[in-house]
Amino acid sequence: xKKIVKWSLAAFSCAALLAGCSSESGTTGENGSTSGGDTxxxxxxxxxxxxxxxxxxxxxxxxxxxxxxxxxxxxxxxEVTWLTGQTAKERIGVMIAGGEYPDLVDASDGYSQMVxxxxxxxxxxxxxxxxxxxxxxxxxxxxxxxxxxDGHIYTIPTxxxxxxxxxxxxxxxxxxxxxxxxxxxxxxxxxxxxxEYFELINAFLAEHPETDGQPTIGFExxxxxxxxxxxxxxxxxxxxxxxxxxxxxxxxxxxxxxxDTIPEAKEYFKKLTDEYANGVIDPETFxxxxxxxxxxxxxxxxxxxIDQYWQFEQAVNSLRSQGKDELTYIPFGLVLxxxxxxxxxxxxxxNTNGGLGITVSNDDIEGTxxxxxxxxxxxxxxxRGWGEEGIDYEIDENGKFYRTEEQRANWRNTDWxxxxxLDYGYITSYRGMLPDGINAVLPHEQVEEFQxxxxxxxLEVLEAxxxxxxxxxxxxxxxxxxxxxxxxxRGTWTADEPAGIANQKMTEVKMKWLPQIIMGGPDKFExxxxxxxxxxxxxxxxxxxxxxxxxxxxxxxxxxxxxxxxLGEE
Amino acid sequence: MExxxxxxxxxxxxxxxxxxxxxxxxxxxxxELILIALPFVIxxxxxxxxxxxxWTMAFQKYKPALGMFEQEWVGLANFKQLFSDSSFIxxxxxxxxxxxxxxxxxxFFSITFAVMLNELKNKSIxxxxxxxxxxxxxxxxxxxxGIVLDVLSTETGVINQLLMTFNFIDQPINFLADPKYFWWxxxxxxVWKSTGWGSIIYLSAMSSINDELYEAAEMDGASRxxxxxxxxxxxxxxxxxxxxxxxxxxxxxxxxEVQYLLGNGLVQEVSQTIDIYVLRYGISxxxxxxxxxxxxxxxVISVILITIANKFSKAAGEESLF
Numbered sequence: 102x103k104k105i106v107k108w109s110l111a112a113f114s115c116a117a118l119l120a121g122c123s124s125e126s127g128t129t130g131e132n133g134s135t136s137g138g139d140t141x142x143x144x145x146x147x148x149x150x151x152x153x154x155x156x157x158x159x160x161x162x163x164x165x166x167x168x169x170x171x172x173x174x175x176x177x178x179x180e181v182t183w184l185t186g187q188t189a190k191e192r193i194g195v196m197i198a199g200g201e202y203p204d205l206v207d208a209s210d211g212y213s214q215m216v217x218x219x220x221x222x223x224x225x226x227x228x229x230x231x232x233x234x235x236x237x238x239x240x241x242x243x244x245x246x247x248x249x250x251d252g253h254i255y256t257i258p259t260x261x262x263x264x265x266x267x268x269x270x271x272x273x274x275x276x277x278x279x280x281x282x283x284x285x286x287x288x289x290x291x292x293x294x295x296x297e298y299f300e301l302i303n304a305f306l307a308e309h310p311e312t313d314g315q316p317t318i319g320f321e322x323x324x325x326x327x328x329x330x331x332x333x334x335x336x337x338x339x340x341x342x343x344x345x346x347x348x349x350x351x352x353x354x355x356x357x358x359x360x361d362t363i364p365e366a367k368e369y370f371k372k373l374t375d376e377y378a379n380g381v382i383d384p385e386t387f388x389x390x391x392x393x394x395x396x397x398x399x400x401x402x403x404x405x406x407i408d409q410y411w412q413f414e415q416a417v418n419s420l421r422s423q424g425k426d427e428l429t430y431i432p433f434g435l436v437l438x439x440x441x442x443x444x445x446x447x448x449x450x451x452n453t454n455g456g457l458g459i460t461v462s463n464d465d466i467e468g469t470x471x472x473x474x475x476x477x478x479x480x481x482x483x484x485r486g487w488g489e490e491g492i493d494y495e496i497d498e499n500g501k502f503y504r505t506e507e508q509r510a511n512w513r514n515t516d517w518x519x520x521x522x523l524d525y526g527y528i529t530s531y532r533g534m535l536p537d538g539i540n541a542v543l544p545h546e547q548v549e550e551f552q553x554x555x556x557x558x559x560l561e562v563l564e565a566x567x568x569x570x571x572x573x574x575x576x577x578x579x580x581x582x583x584x585x586x587x588x589x590x591r592g593t594w595t596a597d598e599p600a601g602i603a604n605q606k607m608t609e610v611k612m613k614w615l616p617q618i619i620m621g622g623p624d625k626f627e628x629x630x631x632x633x634x635x636x637x638x639x640x641x642x643x644x645x646x647x648x649x650x651x652x653x654x655x656x657x658x659x660x661x662x663x664x665x666x667x668l669g670e671e
Numbered sequence: 672m673e674x675x676x677x678x679x680x681x682x683x684x685x686x687x688x689x690x691x692x693x694x695x696x697x698x699x700x701x702x703e704l705i706l707i708a709l710p711f712v713i714x715x716x717x718x719x720x721x722x723x724x725x726w727t728m729a730f731q732k733y734k735p736a737l738g739m740f741e742q743e744w745v746g747l748a749n750f751k752q753l754f755s756d757s758s759f760i761x762x763x764x765x766x767x768x769x770x771x772x773x774x775x776x777x778x779f780f781s782i783t784f785a786v787m788l789n790e791l792k793n794k795s796i797x798x799x800x801x802x803x804x805x806x807x808x809x810x811x812x813x814x815x816x817g818i819v820l821d822v823l824s825t826e827t828g829v830i831n832q833l834l835m836t837f838n839f840i841d842q843p844i845n846f847l848a849d850p851k852y853f854w855w856x857x858x859x860x861x862v863w864k865s866t867g868w869g870s871i872i873y874l875s876a877m878s879s880i881n882d883e884l885y886e887a888a889e890m891d892g893a894s895r896x897x898x899x900x901x902x903x904x905x906x907x908x909x910x911x912x913x914x915x916x917x918x919x920x921x922x923x924x925x926x927x928e929v930q931y932l933l934g935n936g937l938v939q940e941v942s943q944t945i946d947i948y949v950l951r952y953g954i955s956x957x958x959x960x961x962x963x964x965x966x967x968x969x970x971v972i973s974v975i976l977i978t979i980a981n982k983f984s985k986a987a988g989e990e991s992l993f
Contacts, residue, residue, distance in 0.1 A: 186813070186932075187950075194954035197735050214957045219736035316826075324936060385825055388847040388935050393820065596958030597732070605956060609758075612936030620848065620937075 148177035150469055152457075153202075154527040155189035155209030157391075159415075161524040166492075168523050171484050175475030177468065179205060181524045188327040190214065202460035204469055207259065207527050212454050213593035221255035221458040222466055228254060231474040237262040237531055241668060242451050248660050249453035256458035257473070257529050261451045265534035268546035270570040272410060275331060275344060276432030276445055279405040281558050284431060289565035292433050295339070295369065299376050302404050306381060312402035312428075319381030321398070321406040322373075323413075324616060325391045331408045333611045336366035338434070341441040343578040346588025347604075348650050355658065357587065357650035359643055361611065367630060368437055373619045374626050387616035401428035415515075422515045427558045432574050444578040447586070454589045457529050473529045479536050485525055486535075486542045493521075494544070502540045502547065509554060512544070583661035590653040599645035606640045729964040749964040759965070762948040765854075765941055769925040772858040774918055780862050781869035782911070786899055788870065789877045801874070804867025812864075812928035819860050819933065823847060847933065850941045857929055872914070873907050880906040912990040920977035923969045945969055 160183060161168070172178035182203070184192055193211025196202055197218045208215045215221055225247060228235050234257065238246070242261075246254050277298055283305045284290070292298050302319045309317055322332045334346065337360040342349040348357040360366060376382050383403075385393070397403050398416035406413070410432070417429050434443035459469050475481055487494045487502055493512070494502050504512070511517045532542055541547040545554065551570060555563070568574060578585075594601035614633040621629045637643075698705065729749055731742040753759050784804070791797045807815070822828050825843035834840045846852045884902050893901065927946035934942035943951075945965060953962025977992070985991040 188955060190955035191950055194950075194957060194959075197957075198954065198959060200735075217734070217736060217957065326935075329936065384843075384845055387937055388845060390820060390932075392817075594956075596952055596956035596961060601956055602952075605952065609939060613939055616848070616935075616937050 146176070147172045148465070148468055148472065150177065150179050150205055150463070150465075150472060151203035152179040152181045152205035152207075152528065153192075153196075154181060154183050154207045155193060155211055156184055156207070156527065158183035158526065159519070159524060161519055161522060165523065166521045167484060167488055170489055171476070171481060171523065171525075174484060175472060175478070175481060177472040177475065179472070179525070179528060181528070183524075184209075196220075202462040204460060204463040204465075205457055205528075206460050207256070207455070207457045209455070210592045212256070214595070215458070215460075216250070216255055217595070220460050222461055222463070223253040223255060224257070224459065224470070225252070225254045227466065227470055231470050233474045233477045234470065234529070237477065237529070238451070241664065244664060244667075245451060246453045248664060256454075256456040258452045258456035259527055259529055260532070261449065261456075262531035263449050263533040264531050264536075264542070265538070267449060268533055268541045268543075269572045270546050270548075270551045272432045272446065272572045272575050273414075274445065274447060274575075275334075275338070275407070275409045276575060277405065277407050277435045278410075278430035278432055280403075280428055280430055281562055282427040283404055284562060284565075285427065285558065289562070293436065293439050295372055295435050295437055298405070298433065298435055299372065299381065302381055303376075303379065305404060313400070315400060315402050318383045318397060318403045319405070320376065321383050321386050321394060321403050321408075323389075323391065323394050323406070323408055324387045324612075325389065325394065328391055328412060329612060331406075331412075332615055333361070335369055335407060336360045336363055338443065338445055339369055339437045339441070340365040341436065341444060343444040343581075343585060344447055344588075345584075345586050347591040348587060348647065350582070350584060350587060350650075350654055352582060355584075355651065355654050357647050357654055359607075359647060361607070361637065362634065365437055370615065370618055370630070371623075371626055374621070374623050377619045378623050382619070384620075387620065401425050405430075418515050422513055426556045431562060432571070434575050443576065446572075446575040446577045448577050448579075448581045450581060450585060452589070454592070457527065476525065477529055477531060482530070482535060482542055483540075485523060485530070487540075487544055488521075500537060500539050501549070502544070504544065504550060504553075509550075513554075584654040584657040587650055587654060590650060594649070598649065599642050600649035603642040603646040606642075607637075607646065610637050610640050726963060726967055728960050729967050731960055733960040733963075735959065745960075749960045750968070752961060753964055753968065756952075758943075758952075759948060761940060762943050762945050765930075766923060766925040766944045769854050769857055769930070769944065770922040772854050773861050773925065774922070776858045776862050777865055777869055778911075778915070780866045782873055782907075784866050785870035785873035785877065785907075786903060788874060789903065790895065790899070801867070801871075805871065806867070807864045808868035810864065812932060815860060815864055816929060816932040819856065820847070823856070847935060848937045850938045853933075853938045853941045856933065857926075860929055860933075861926075872910060876907040876910040877903055909990045912984055913992070916977065916980050916984060916990075916992050919980040920973050922976055923973050 158181070160181065163178075163180065168178065189209035189211045193206075193208050193214050196206075197214060197220060202220055206215065206220075228243070237257065238261070243254065246258070277295070279292070279298065279301070283301060286305055286308075287301055290297070290301065292301065299320070306317055306319050311317060323329065324332050330346075334344075337345065337349050340349065340360065340363060342360070349360045349363070350357050373382065377384075383389075383397070389397070395413065395416045398406070398413050399419045401420055410417075420426070420428050432445075434445040436443050457473070459466055463469055476485070483502075490496065493508055494504050495508075496502055511521075530542075532546075534540065535542055541550075544550045563569065566574070591600075591604055594604060596602060596605075610633070614629075614636065618626065618629040618633060727739075728742075730744060730746060732745050732748075733742055788797060788801060791800070822830055823846045825831055825845050828843070830846075831840075831843040835843065846856060880902065884906075885898055888898050888902060923945065925944045925946075927944060927950075930942045930944050931947055931950075934947075949962045949965045953959060953965065981991050981993060
């Protein structure tokens with residue numbers, strides 16, 4: 102009897118191990134089919150591809166109405182996951198270490214790591230077979246992408262394709278933002294300099310210490326981990342340079358230079374130090390996490406901040422759906438010296454080192470490309486932008502799309518959008534006009550729709566400043582140089598290169614010192630600044646950093662010349 | 672005389688043969704037990720030992736796109752790079768400091784809590800407290816750090832409000848902006864999360880203490896504190912020592928999530944642990960070799976620490992692991 106028990110135990114544990122193994126391989130098999138992407142038949146034989154986007158985003162339920170409609174239209178859908186709580190490079194690094202990838206990846210900052218690891222499938226031999234994809238870019242643009250990637254197309258840029266005119270109505274990039282109610286209160290003053298900006302905030306704050314029963318906050322600078330760039334990069338903008346990110350580039354000498362040590366940097370951080378001492382800057386701003394930052398802005402009590410719009414967009418959506426439009430923001434491209442021409446707004450430029458790529462874990466490359474080709478077909482683009490006819494929009498006798506009041510109200514409501522919409526924001530797409538030549542791809546970029554969505558305060562602000570749309574508040578960079586934006590090069594550095602280490606050290610020094618200087622008070626500013634500069638020089642190999650960027654600037658200028666010559670010959 | 676020796680020799684031979692025989696038979700006799708254990712041995716080999724092949728990466732300039740034998744060998748270059756980096760030295764200091772703080776606090780609080788709970792005579796209240804106290808163990812760090820951030824907030828944080836109400840301070844303290852608080856914030860977050868859970872094992876050890884001991888002590892007129900001191904604590908001493916030994920082996924792992932989630936630029940010099948360093952300089956900069964080298968260093972130190980601690984424990988006549 103005892104023996105039987107023992108034997109059955111032995112058999113059981115062996116079986117458990119085997120079962121463990123097989124269920125293990127079962128899960129990798131399942132992963133393999135969501136991540137390995139063979140044509141797993143879910144409901145109605147719709148192919149499912151896993152997709153990872155190296156940016157923060159919102160995951161929406163897969164049975165969302167428009168998601169289902171789009172999947173039925175093209176016979177496939179993507180299961181999108183987004184970056185949470187870490188940097189793109191960290192997440193991509195972990196993926197590479199594991200050697201398993203989702204079917205589709207937008208690696209963001211981790212792009213060159215993916216390329217180095219051989220994780221992207223080169224697509225140059227396939228693209229010609231997919232007319233919608235091919236049409237996203239001109240031959241010259243495809244050539245430029247190849248030129249920047251040793252002759253390969255690893256990814257399809259997502260945001261660089263604009264059809265027809267640029268219909269952009271919102272400004273989605275970096276600026277000093279200020280609440281509409283502040284402008285209204287001050288009778289819509291022109292704001293050009295950082296001094297004027299803080300003067301206005303100070304004046305408003307003095308009269309309105311509370312918002313909805315909570316203390317009003319003058320100014321926020323998001324400082325959470327990789328999102329801290331709006332803390333460190335203003336000196337470049339203030340000095341009149343565009344968003345090259347890593348450095349400022351002299352157009353004459355083509356030399357790249359760090360902007361942390363220029364006079365504008367010292368002047369700006371001195372200003373922030375004073376304003377911190379005045380109590381204008383939120384004391385928690387340097388320790389707050391992203392969620393806390395969003396919560397504060399969503400409460401409507403933050404008067405202004407410097408940031409990229411996409412970082413706090415969800416807070417603005419939340420304010421709008423509460424009907425608090427006077428607490429949303431207007432962008433200003435500020436400078437220190439009014440004679441400097443600001444260049445905050447980026448011109449649409451081809452990003453040759455980014456976008457969505459197909460990974461080596463994907464064993465259905467053609468199916469995936471067919472899916473991508475499908476999502477940029479006309480019908481799919483309408484569905485993605487406008488939704489379903491009769492439910493989300495109507496068509497008038499001229500073929501123009503419009504929404505009824507009820508439909509507009511629905512699309513203003515974030516909960517409704519979460520339950521009906523699509524999370525395909527980073528899946529291959531184009532902007533501008535639809536192929537019908539009548540309608541814009543995005544409803545809020547259709548002039549009539551944009552205007553119909555404006556509430557009283559919006560109309561008042563636009564009229565006061567003599568603008569038609571929000572984007573008009575910011576002037577586009579001019580000229581656009583061939584090396585722009587140089588920060589894409591910084592993303593390619595690894596720890597093997599001195600420049601890569603220099604960049605990491607630079608980040609650490611700035612993350613520590615900038616808040617410390619600002620919180621340290623005006624009396625200690627000079628000492629703190631000197632200590633900061635000393636540590637900066639000690640820790641950061643500035644020469645390697647600048648050298649590597651300068652080299653790339655020159656390479657890009659040469660490469661542009663070559664491609665243009667080639668084009669001239671043809 | 673000679674015969675005697677012969678007999679003795681014969682005896683030894685016989686004994687040896689007997690032993691040999693018994694080994695084989697013993698294996699045969701225990702075949703079911705061995706079969707039961709075998710899967711787990713295989714499991715350990717496959718999942719804990721086979722991956723050690725990856726340690727070779729530390730001596731290479733590893734590129735993920737290349738195969739195992741196409742890599743460039745660089746000897747100890749990665750280790751040299753590690754130890755010449757002042758940040759690495761700093762993260763070692765942070766890791767060890769935070770580990771020691773965590774270890775002391777969690778031992779102190781878990782044992783105290785277990786003793787107090789043990790003294791509670793009402794069974795149902797004891798059950799409720801026990802259940803409630805170990806619930807935080809099941810929360811993930813992302814939630815716990817969210818709570819910690821709220822509690823420490825300068826605007827709405829309960830700690831600042833309490834301190835202000837009782838006039839200890841006039842201005843709220845931004846605890847997360849000051850490096851001197853960080854290790855303690857991590858330590859007490861750990862206490863909050865793990866005290867209840869950690870006390871379970873002590874409680875079970877206490878329940879095995881013979882009740883007669885307490886009765887006898889009572890006869891002799893021992894007070895409650897006396898009983899705790901002379902009976903309860905010595906009763907759980909072996910458990911304490913074993914847990915201490917196991918935890919000393921973990922001293923190089925001060926954790927990752929809590930420091931990663933609570934840290935910010937202002938406190939990064941005290942907040943970064945070895946794990947965070949590996950993530951920043953190894954994985955996110957694509958230098959997997961450096962990350963592996965740091966991992967090896969970690970393991971080697973852990974093995975040394977646990978061996979030394981074990982020796983000491985043995986020499987002091989206490990429990991030991993091996």
